[in-house]
Amino acid sequence: MKEIAxxxxxxxxxxxxxxxxxxxxxxxxxxxxxxxxxxxxxxxINIGCMSSGLFNGQEHLSSMIADYLxxxxxPSTRVESACVSGGLAVRNACLEIAAGVSDYALAxxxxxxxxxxxxxxxxxxxxxADQDYEAFHGITFPGLYAMLAIAHMxxxxxxxxxxxxxxxxxxxxxxxxxxxxxxxxxxxxxxLNSTMIADPLRLMDCSPVTDGAAAVLLTTVxxxxxxxxxxxxxxxxxxxxxxTIALSHRKKLTELKAVKTSAAKALQMAGKTIDDIDFAEVHxxxxxxxxxxxxxxxxxxxxxxxxxxxxxYTALDGKxxxxxxxxxxxxxxxxxxTGVAQIFEVVNQLRxxxxxxxxxxxxxxxxxxxxxxxxxxxxxxxxxx
Amino acid sequence: xxxxxxxxxxxxxxxxxxxxIAKVWGADADALSNGLNLFExxxxxxxxxxxxxxxxxxxxxxxxxxxxxxxxxAVYVGSESHPYAVKPTGTIVSEALGICPYVHxxxxxxxxxxxxxxxxxxxxLVKTGVMECALAIGADTSQGAPGDALEYSASAGAAAFLMxxxxxxxxxxxxxxxxxxxPDFWRRENAHYPEHxxxxxxxxxxxxxxxxxxxxxxxxxxxxxxxxxxxxFHQPNGKxxxxxxxxxxxxxxxxxxxxxxxxxxxTYSGSSPMGLAATLDEAGxxxxxxxxxxxxxxxxxxxxxxxxxxxLKIQNLAPRVRKQLNEHLTYLEYGEYAKFRGKILKPx
Numbered sequence: 001m002k003e004i005a006x007x008x009x010x011x012x013x014x015x016x017x018x019x020x021x022x023x024x025x026x027x028x029x030x031x032x033x034x035x036x037x038x039x040x041x042x043x044x045i046n047i048g049c050m051s052s053g054l055f056n057g058q059e060h061l062s063s064m065i066a067d068y069l070x071x072x073x074x075p076s077t078r079v080e081s082a083c084v085s086g087g088l089a090v091r092n093a094c095l096e097i098a099a100g101v102s103d104y105a106l107a108x109x110x111x112x113x114x115x116x117x118x119x120x121x122x123x124x125x126x127x128x129a130d131q132d133y134e135a136f137h138g139i140t141f142p143g144l145y146a147m148l149a150i151a152h153m154x155x156x157x158x159x160x161x162x163x164x165x166x167x168x169x170x171x172x173x174x175x176x177x178x179x180x181x182x183x184x185x186x187x188x189x190x191x192l193n194s195t196m197i198a199d200p201l202r203l204m205d206c207s208p209v210t211d212g213a214a215a216v217l218l219t220t221v222x223x224x225x226x227x228x229x230x231x232x233x234x235x236x237x238x239x240x241x242x243x244t245i246a247l248s249h250r251k252k253l254t255e256l257k258a259v260k261t262s263a264a265k266a267l268q269m270a271g272k273t274i275d276d277i278d279f280a281e282v283h284x285x286x287x288x289x290x291x292x293x294x295x296x297x298x299x300x301x302x303x304x305x306x307x308x309x310x311x312x313y314t315a316l317d318g319k320x321x322x323x324x325x326x327x328x329x330x331x332x333x334x335x336x337x338t339g340v341a342q343i344f345e346v347v348n349q350l351r352x353x354x355x356x357x358x359x360x361x362x363x364x365x366x367x368x369x370x371x372x373x374x375x376x377x378x379x380x381x382x383x384x385x
Numbered sequence: 386x387x388x389x390x391x392x393x394x395x396x397x398x399x400x401x402x403x404x405x406i407a408k409v410w411g412a413d414a415d416a417l418s419n420g421l422n423l424f425e426x427x428x429x430x431x432x433x434x435x436x437x438x439x440x441x442x443x444x445x446x447x448x449x450x451x452x453x454x455x456x457x458x459a460v461y462v463g464s465e466s467h468p469y470a471v472k473p474t475g476t477i478v479s480e481a482l483g484i485c486p487y488v489h490x491x492x493x494x495x496x497x498x499x500x501x502x503x504x505x506x507x508x509x510l511v512k513t514g515v516m517e518c519a520l521a522i523g524a525d526t527s528q529g530a531p532g533d534a535l536e537y538s539a540s541a542g543a544a545a546f547l548m549x550x551x552x553x554x555x556x557x558x559x560x561x562x563x564x565x566x567x568p569d570f571w572r573r574e575n576a577h578y579p580e581h582x583x584x585x586x587x588x589x590x591x592x593x594x595x596x597x598x599x600x601x602x603x604x605x606x607x608x609x610x611x612x613x614x615x616x617x618f619h620q621p622n623g624k625x626x627x628x629x630x631x632x633x634x635x636x637x638x639x640x641x642x643x644x645x646x647x648x649x650x651x652t653y654s655g656s657s658p659m660g661l662a663a664t665l666d667e668a669g670x671x672x673x674x675x676x677x678x679x680x681x682x683x684x685x686x687x688x689x690x691x692x693x694x695x696x697l698k699i700q701n702l703a704p705r706v707r708k709q710l711n712e713h714l715t716y717l718e719y720g721e722y723a724k725f726r727g728k729i730l731k732p733x
Contacts, residue, residue, distance in 0.1 A: 018589045118583050195416040 001098045004235040005224030006382065008037025008217030009344045014332035015181040017211040022056045022112040027068045029213035029337075030108050037217045038229045043102035045069070045076040048089030048109040049336035054124035055113050065108065082128035083285065084240075085109065086214070086339025087369030087378035091238055093218045094380075103219060109340030110213035121209050125335070128372040130246035142206055142286070144247055144373040146198035149288035151253035153200065155303070158291065160200060162306030164191035166287035167204050167329050169309065173316055174326020176357040181210050181332030191287075205287040210332030214341040221385075233350050237272070237381035239265025245375040254303075258377040259296040259370060266366070266379035274298045277381070278362040279320065279349065281342035283370035284327040290314075293368055294322065297379075321359050324349060339369035343380060350384035387512040388556035388690065390452070391547035391699065393445020394662045395438045395524075396649065396709040399428040401722045403537050409719045410532045417537055422623025426540035426650025428717055429526040431725050435464045436477045438543035438655075439524040443482055445703035446520070446545040450552070454482050457547070458516025459489040461506055463499025463654040465572070465579075466526045467492055478522065496570055497619055498680020499523060500544065500654040505686050507548040508557050518549040525653035530578035531728055538622050540650025544658035554696040555665060555674065558689035559606050563597035570681030581681075590683050591621065595629050598677050598685035606689060610634040613689075614672040617643035617660035619679035621651045642667045649710055661690075663706035670694040 010033030012025045020028075026047070034040065047065055052058045066076040079088045086109030093105035113121055126135045129144060152158045168188055174180040186204060194203040224232055241261035244250050250257070267273060274297060282297075284290035291305030299320055300308045308314060314322035325331050325345035328338060346365035348354045367380045402425045407414035418424055429438070439462050447454060460482075462474045475490030493499040493506075500523015507519035524543030529535030569590035572579040582590070595618055603609065610616075616639040618626035623646045630640050643660035652659055657678040664674060669692065676688045723729050 016584060016588070018585060114585070195413050 002100055003221035004094050004097045004218055005221045006216055006233045006235060006343065006347050007039065007219050007224050007227055007230070008033040009215070009347050010034070010036055011179055011214040011341060011344050012212050013179050014210050014212035014334060016114045018114070020211070022052055022058060022110060023064055023068050025112060025211060025213040026065045026108055026110040029110070029215040030069055030106060033106070033215035033217050038227065039104060039217060042071060042074065042104050042106045042217070044074055044096055044105050045071070046089040046092040046105065046107045047076070047078045048085035048087070048107070048339060049078060049111060050080060050082055050085045051124045051127065052112070054127065055111065055121070056115055081376045082371035083283070083335045084339055084369045084371035084376045084378050085336040086341070087380070088339070090216060090340055090343055090380060091240060091378055094235055094238055097218050097220055103223060105218045106215060107218065107340055108213060108215045109337035111334035111336040112211045113209045113334060114211050118209070133246040133248060141373070142198040142201055145286040145288055146201045147247060148253055148292065148373065149200055152288060152292065155254045156306070158306040160192065161188060162310050163200070163205060163287040163291070164188045165309045166284060166290045167191050169315055170284060170323050170327040170329040173324050173357055174330025176355065177326045177331055180326045180330050181208055182330050183326070201286055201288070207285045207328035207333035210334040212332055212334035212337045212341065214337050214344045216340055216343050216347070231351050232385045233347050234383050234385055235380055236383050237266040237270030238379065239263065239269060240376070240378040241265065242376045243374055245372060247373055256292050256296040256370070256374040256377065258374050259293050259368060262377040262379045263297040263368065266381050270381040272364070272381065276364055277366045278364050279324060279359050280322050280366040280368060281325060281345050282322055282327070282368045283338070284323060284329050285333060285370070289370070290322065290327065293370070297368060316357060316359065324354065324357050324359055339378065342367035342369055343382070346382050350382060386553060386556055387508055387548065387550055388553035389546050390518070390549040390552050390554060391446040391450025392545065392662050392665055393442045393449060393703050394542065394544045394659055394706050394709060395441035395445070396542045397427050397429045397433055398713050398715055399430060399717055399725065400425045400714050401428050401717045401719070405719055406537055420624065421537070422627065422647050423537055424647050426538060427542055427652070428722055428725055429541035433541065434468045434526055435462070435466050435524045436468055436474050438526070438541065439474065439478045439522045439545065440481045442524065442543035442545040443478060443520060443522055446547045447482065449699040449702045450547045452518060452547070454484045456518045457484045457488060457520050459507060459510055459519040460484060461491050461493055461503030461521045463493040463495070463503045463523045464525050465494055465496055465499065465653055466528065467494070495684065496681035497621065497651070497653045497656055498678045498684055498686060500658040501676070501678035501686040501688070504546055504658065504688070505560060507546070511548045511550060518547060521546050521548065523654035523658040525655055527651065527653040528578055528726070533578070535579070535581065538646070538651040540652050542649065542652035542655045542659055544655045544662045546658065552695050553693055554699055555690040555692050558691055559602060561598055561602035561605055561687045562684060563594050563601060564684035565594070567683035569683055586681065587625070590681060591625050591679050592629060594683050594685040595619065595677055595679050596633065598687040599633055602687040602689060608689070612673060613639060613675045615642060615664045615668060615674045616640045617657050617664055617674070617676045619657045619677065620644060620646035620660060623647040645706070645710060659706060665692070665696060666700055666705040666707065668692050668696065670696060
């Protein structure tokens, strides 16, 4: 198995990109990525996108994006696993490099979500839940995560203020990210007084509907070493796992098993423990999600995610910074792009290139991307050599 | 010299509060009121429509102007709720006011901008000398689908302006339009309720066109925000016009007379014209007024007016806007409101 390096990263502005189409942003992120790498060659394309069919009436992205990138002679694949589609595209690109099938593998994540009404967007997202046992009965994602939040609050005593602090922290980080959809600071009061969505989750507990794309270019460490443009960033571990798609089929609602397993696999592959990780980008689609991810990955003990967040443990200057990019909450959550955008942030941090939100001296970072209500999860561990 | 020689308005007496509508849909009334600066809206009585509101408003304008209706050479009614799909509102209004038959009438539609469209045409017809007087009316009994965000704001009212060259109360200084093809709000043929693009109605729609018209007319006239005594923007809610005014460098003192939406709702084609009427009610002579409409689809018409001494003589000749807005009100429950608005379907 060949060792894998990230040699290029690209991203678009996240937000309501009224003037741009799905293809525009996908190509823009890929071109930014190729410019960043200094390489003018790709051997394959993996595209992570959850639901361009429902959001844009456009399937067959493998052809369309290859076409508009001007590469019609190489393998192009679209992968889908709800909000983990982007992470899955990166994983597939890793496998191609590791297997020696491709020398330069491009992974793109993209979602253009604002071309439809809020009701249509909510419907499209709800297709990531179990249609027969969940969505059919009228529940949507805020409701599913609200149930997880209630279970967590009842079992561990997690408080409303602890949930709110996740959003406050991530907005603080995002206020320094020029690509973020909502690059401004908020307070506990902003969160606690925002509109109720699904008790106990309020508007400011929820990640937004976003347009955006991100891309990464992978090659072998051997080839990357010859490039001197950026510090060498290596993907030393990746792991993925699934859990039941419906919450009702889970034994416990207070942990995310797919997250736990995917993190353990990635750490094992990298030959590390969670204590060796300097910081993480995690899937905070709702504030409760970040707290449960922290616990499921072992960053904190079960039940300690809320208190740790309130104590500043996961703040930018804390012992274990989480979501320096602003996370899904402040940066935005174009679902298919999120997993790739997380890798973008981790690589940029490891290159010490993150401007005001740079965490000093980081050597090892983790990106955790999750689908649905935790029905799938992928972790990548990256190190600067 | 051309300008406004008379103005008048009509607002139905019925009101419904935002919290009454929110209660039915399980919505957060405080968040709606605080977020959109919206508290209640006018509701037309079962026997009120765009034609009756137009006639009442125009009668007040005629009273203020004190002219013979036969002098009026054109009648334009701008609305997105004309009572008939085919059959003009303009002829009903002209006949009721005694203007027929030697008159040019037209029904205009441009979402919330149809009222100022009529004003633009009327002012320029008089300016070119084609006719002595022209009447422009913006009137609506706008509909919001049950439970939709628009149900909290879509209201009813009319504002009428008589344009002429003698006894002008507000002289036209300049105009500027700003139009693009922007599908932010629409109602298809045979559809009962309009649809809208949600958040798309904000920045790329309302803001872009209002800003575009304001910036263009400031450049054209060489004026700055501080030169104006009064400002009226289209008011789909209480938030958009205030936000836009602040971003463009205007102050509350400039827009306070013209901002009616918080307790009136959005009277669509009547919205910014009604704001102009409320401003004329309070303004003294030699005051500079900037009026900027917005209609989805999309476009803005900007007008600069300068008031004259004659304005003081006509202000009290007909009911002022604030009087119609604040006096003799009857509050409806949602059930009555639903009946008034034809939202309840009875078996044949």
